[in-house]
Amino acid sequence: MKEATGELNMTVITVVAIAAVAAFFYAVVWPSIQSSIQQGTKCADAICQCNDGDKTCPCQYYDADAGSYSSITCANRADND
Numbered sequence: 295m296k297e298a299t300g301e302l303n304m305t306v307i308t309v310v311a312i313a314a315v316a317a318f319f320y321a322v323v324w325p326s327i328q329s330s331i332q333q334g335t336k337c338a339d340a341i342c343q344c345n346d347g348d349k350t351c352p353c354q355y356y357d358a359d360a361g362s363y364s365s366i367t368c369a370n371r372a373d374n375d
Contacts, residue, residue, distance in 0.1 A: 337368035344370045 336355045344351035350367050357364040 333366070333368075336366050340366060340368055342368055342371065344372060346372070 337353065340353035340355040342351050342353040348370050351370050353366050353368045354363045355366055356362075
């Protein structure tokens with residue numbers, strides 16, 4: 295009986311630990327990843343006006359939700375080529 299109780303306790307501890315890691319990922323890490331993906335998508339579709347040597351530049355992208363153009367700062371694509 296003691297062995298079964300011990301294994302049940304370890305199972306509960308494992309489930310709680312996995313839930314804690316999942317909650318941390320969902321609350322802290324995922325918003326950062328999601329924001330990065332959204333900005334990358336917007337910058338890929340944006341029209342930019344970059345000067346040579348600038349690391350970032352102002353860009354305009356069409357925001358379908360708002361139905362108009364919006365501003366965003368993107369990395370200079372010419373530096374990546």
